[in-house]
Amino acid sequence: MHELSIVSSVVDSVTESAAAYPGARVLEVRLRVGALASVVVDSLEFCWGIATEGTEIEGAKLVVKTVPVVVWCEPCGKASELDGVQSFRCPLCGELTMDVRQGRELEIESIEIDEAGENETAGRRDKAEVPG
Ligand SMILES: [Zn+2]
Structure with a gap:
Protein backbone atom coordinates (compact mmCIF):
# COMPACT_ATOMS: atom_id res chain seq x y z
CA MET A 1 0.00 0.00 0.00
CA HIS A 2 1.39 3.37 -1.13
CA GLU A 3 0.15 5.23 1.95
CA LEU A 4 1.61 2.70 4.36
CA SER A 5 5.13 3.22 3.01
CA ILE A 6 4.70 6.99 3.25
CA VAL A 7 3.42 6.74 6.80
CA SER A 8 6.23 4.34 7.75
CA SER A 9 8.86 6.83 6.63
CA VAL A 10 7.06 9.58 8.56
CA VAL A 11 7.07 7.38 11.67
CA ASP A 12 10.83 6.76 11.23
CA SER A 13 11.52 10.42 10.85
CA VAL A 14 9.36 11.40 13.85
CA THR A 15 10.96 8.71 16.00
CA GLU A 16 14.37 10.08 15.05
CA SER A 17 13.38 13.65 15.94
CA ALA A 18 11.78 12.56 19.20
CA ALA A 19 15.03 10.84 20.20
CA ALA A 20 16.41 14.32 20.87
CA TYR A 21 13.93 14.56 23.74
CA PRO A 22 14.50 11.44 25.81
CA GLY A 23 11.44 10.39 27.71
CA ALA A 24 9.20 12.96 26.09
CA ARG A 25 6.05 11.67 24.50
CA VAL A 26 4.97 12.56 20.97
CA LEU A 27 1.40 13.82 21.19
CA GLU A 28 0.67 14.96 17.69
CA VAL A 29 2.24 14.91 14.26
CA ARG A 30 1.09 17.38 11.63
CA LEU A 31 1.55 16.57 7.98
CA ARG A 32 1.25 18.91 5.03
CA VAL A 33 -0.12 17.04 2.06
CA GLY A 34 -0.49 18.75 -1.29
CA ALA A 35 -3.66 18.23 -3.30
CA LEU A 36 -1.43 16.76 -6.03
CA ALA A 37 0.54 14.42 -3.77
CA SER A 38 -1.85 11.65 -4.84
CA VAL A 39 -2.37 10.22 -1.39
CA VAL A 40 -5.68 9.41 0.22
CA VAL A 41 -5.94 11.24 3.53
CA ASP A 42 -8.24 8.57 5.00
CA SER A 43 -5.68 5.91 4.12
CA LEU A 44 -2.90 7.91 5.75
CA GLU A 45 -4.90 8.09 8.95
CA PHE A 46 -5.74 4.40 8.78
CA CYS A 47 -2.11 3.41 8.13
CA TRP A 48 -0.92 5.70 10.91
CA GLY A 49 -2.51 3.43 13.48
CA ILE A 50 -0.80 0.37 11.97
CA ALA A 51 2.61 2.00 11.49
CA THR A 52 2.82 3.48 14.99
CA GLU A 53 1.62 0.38 16.79
CA GLY A 54 4.34 -0.96 19.05
CA THR A 55 6.65 1.99 18.35
CA GLU A 56 7.78 4.71 20.73
CA ILE A 57 5.24 7.07 19.27
CA GLU A 58 2.24 4.77 19.60
CA GLY A 59 -0.84 6.79 20.56
CA ALA A 60 0.36 9.97 18.86
CA LYS A 61 -2.31 11.69 16.85
CA LEU A 62 -1.90 12.33 13.12
CA VAL A 63 -3.26 15.59 11.76
CA VAL A 64 -3.26 15.94 8.00
CA LYS A 65 -3.41 19.41 6.53
CA THR A 66 -4.27 19.55 2.86
CA VAL A 67 -2.37 22.13 0.85
CA PRO A 68 -4.20 23.60 -2.15
CA GLN A 102 2.51 24.43 -4.59
CA GLY A 103 0.42 21.31 -4.08
CA ARG A 104 2.93 18.46 -4.32
CA GLU A 105 4.04 18.71 -0.68
CA LEU A 106 4.30 15.68 1.49
CA GLU A 107 6.12 16.79 4.58
CA ILE A 108 6.04 16.94 8.33
CA GLU A 109 4.88 20.39 9.38
CA SER A 110 5.32 19.99 13.11
CA ILE A 111 5.66 17.49 15.89
CA GLU A 112 4.06 18.20 19.25
CA ILE A 113 5.99 16.74 22.15
CA ASP A 114 4.96 16.47 25.77
CA GLU A 115 8.14 17.56 27.48
CA ALA A 116 6.52 17.23 30.88
CA GLY A 117 7.07 13.52 30.24
CA GLU A 118 10.71 14.06 31.20
CA ASN A 119 9.78 14.00 34.87
CA GLU A 120 8.02 10.69 34.44
CA THR A 121 11.09 9.27 32.72
CA ALA A 122 13.28 10.31 35.62
CA GLY A 123 11.02 8.22 37.81
CA ARG A 124 11.18 5.30 35.42
CA ARG A 125 14.97 5.47 35.26
CA ASP A 126 15.17 5.08 39.03
CA LYS A 127 13.02 2.00 38.85
CA ALA A 128 15.09 0.60 35.99
CA GLU A 129 18.12 0.51 38.25
CA VAL A 130 16.47 -2.12 40.42
CA PRO A 131 17.65 -5.51 39.07
CA GLY A 132 15.02 -7.84 37.74
ZN1 LIG B 1 -3.68 34.55 -15.56
Whole structure:
Protein backbone atom coordinates (compact mmCIF):
# COMPACT_ATOMS: atom_id res chain seq x y z
CA MET A 1 0.00 0.00 0.00
CA HIS A 2 1.39 3.37 -1.13
CA GLU A 3 0.15 5.23 1.95
CA LEU A 4 1.61 2.70 4.36
CA SER A 5 5.13 3.22 3.01
CA ILE A 6 4.70 6.99 3.25
CA VAL A 7 3.42 6.74 6.80
CA SER A 8 6.23 4.34 7.75
CA SER A 9 8.86 6.83 6.63
CA VAL A 10 7.06 9.58 8.56
CA VAL A 11 7.07 7.38 11.67
CA ASP A 12 10.83 6.76 11.23
CA SER A 13 11.52 10.42 10.85
CA VAL A 14 9.36 11.40 13.85
CA THR A 15 10.96 8.71 16.00
CA GLU A 16 14.37 10.08 15.05
CA SER A 17 13.38 13.65 15.94
CA ALA A 18 11.78 12.56 19.20
CA ALA A 19 15.03 10.84 20.20
CA ALA A 20 16.41 14.32 20.87
CA TYR A 21 13.93 14.56 23.74
CA PRO A 22 14.50 11.44 25.81
CA GLY A 23 11.44 10.39 27.71
CA ALA A 24 9.20 12.96 26.09
CA ARG A 25 6.05 11.67 24.50
CA VAL A 26 4.97 12.56 20.97
CA LEU A 27 1.40 13.82 21.19
CA GLU A 28 0.67 14.96 17.69
CA VAL A 29 2.24 14.91 14.26
CA ARG A 30 1.09 17.38 11.63
CA LEU A 31 1.55 16.57 7.98
CA ARG A 32 1.25 18.91 5.03
CA VAL A 33 -0.12 17.04 2.06
CA GLY A 34 -0.49 18.75 -1.29
CA ALA A 35 -3.66 18.23 -3.30
CA LEU A 36 -1.43 16.76 -6.03
CA ALA A 37 0.54 14.42 -3.77
CA SER A 38 -1.85 11.65 -4.84
CA VAL A 39 -2.37 10.22 -1.39
CA VAL A 40 -5.68 9.41 0.22
CA VAL A 41 -5.94 11.24 3.53
CA ASP A 42 -8.24 8.57 5.00
CA SER A 43 -5.68 5.91 4.12
CA LEU A 44 -2.90 7.91 5.75
CA GLU A 45 -4.90 8.09 8.95
CA PHE A 46 -5.74 4.40 8.78
CA CYS A 47 -2.11 3.41 8.13
CA TRP A 48 -0.92 5.70 10.91
CA GLY A 49 -2.51 3.43 13.48
CA ILE A 50 -0.80 0.37 11.97
CA ALA A 51 2.61 2.00 11.49
CA THR A 52 2.82 3.48 14.99
CA GLU A 53 1.62 0.38 16.79
CA GLY A 54 4.34 -0.96 19.05
CA THR A 55 6.65 1.99 18.35
CA GLU A 56 7.78 4.71 20.73
CA ILE A 57 5.24 7.07 19.27
CA GLU A 58 2.24 4.77 19.60
CA GLY A 59 -0.84 6.79 20.56
CA ALA A 60 0.36 9.97 18.86
CA LYS A 61 -2.31 11.69 16.85
CA LEU A 62 -1.90 12.33 13.12
CA VAL A 63 -3.26 15.59 11.76
CA VAL A 64 -3.26 15.94 8.00
CA LYS A 65 -3.41 19.41 6.53
CA THR A 66 -4.27 19.55 2.86
CA VAL A 67 -2.37 22.13 0.85
CA PRO A 68 -4.20 23.60 -2.15
CA VAL A 69 -2.64 23.81 -5.59
CA VAL A 70 -1.03 27.10 -6.54
CA VAL A 71 -0.10 27.77 -10.15
CA TRP A 72 1.94 30.53 -11.71
CA CYS A 73 0.36 32.39 -14.60
CA GLU A 74 2.82 33.97 -16.99
CA PRO A 75 0.43 36.50 -18.63
CA CYS A 76 -0.85 37.69 -15.22
CA GLY A 77 2.60 37.53 -13.67
CA LYS A 78 1.18 36.13 -10.49
CA ALA A 79 0.49 32.94 -8.57
CA SER A 80 -3.06 31.87 -7.84
CA GLU A 81 -4.67 29.17 -5.76
CA LEU A 82 -6.84 26.67 -7.60
CA ASP A 83 -10.16 25.39 -6.29
CA GLY A 84 -9.46 21.84 -7.39
CA VAL A 85 -7.09 19.66 -9.36
CA GLN A 86 -9.32 19.15 -12.40
CA SER A 87 -8.16 22.09 -14.43
CA PHE A 88 -4.86 23.94 -14.41
CA ARG A 89 -6.15 27.25 -15.60
CA CYS A 90 -5.39 30.62 -14.09
CA PRO A 91 -8.50 31.67 -12.14
CA LEU A 92 -7.91 35.27 -13.20
CA CYS A 93 -7.53 35.02 -16.98
CA GLY A 94 -8.29 31.38 -17.80
CA GLU A 95 -4.88 30.74 -19.33
CA LEU A 96 -3.75 27.12 -19.17
CA THR A 97 -0.63 26.69 -17.05
CA MET A 98 1.45 23.74 -15.96
CA ASP A 99 3.70 25.79 -13.71
CA VAL A 100 2.72 24.34 -10.36
CA ARG A 101 4.22 26.22 -7.44
CA GLN A 102 2.51 24.43 -4.59
CA GLY A 103 0.42 21.31 -4.08
CA ARG A 104 2.93 18.46 -4.32
CA GLU A 105 4.04 18.71 -0.68
CA LEU A 106 4.30 15.68 1.49
CA GLU A 107 6.12 16.79 4.58
CA ILE A 108 6.04 16.94 8.33
CA GLU A 109 4.88 20.39 9.38
CA SER A 110 5.32 19.99 13.11
CA ILE A 111 5.66 17.49 15.89
CA GLU A 112 4.06 18.20 19.25
CA ILE A 113 5.99 16.74 22.15
CA ASP A 114 4.96 16.47 25.77
CA GLU A 115 8.14 17.56 27.48
CA ALA A 116 6.52 17.23 30.88
CA GLY A 117 7.07 13.52 30.24
CA GLU A 118 10.71 14.06 31.20
CA ASN A 119 9.78 14.00 34.87
CA GLU A 120 8.02 10.69 34.44
CA THR A 121 11.09 9.27 32.72
CA ALA A 122 13.28 10.31 35.62
CA GLY A 123 11.02 8.22 37.81
CA ARG A 124 11.18 5.30 35.42
CA ARG A 125 14.97 5.47 35.26
CA ASP A 126 15.17 5.08 39.03
CA LYS A 127 13.02 2.00 38.85
CA ALA A 128 15.09 0.60 35.99
CA GLU A 129 18.12 0.51 38.25
CA VAL A 130 16.47 -2.12 40.42
CA PRO A 131 17.65 -5.51 39.07
CA GLY A 132 15.02 -7.84 37.74
ZN1 LIG B 1 -3.68 34.55 -15.56
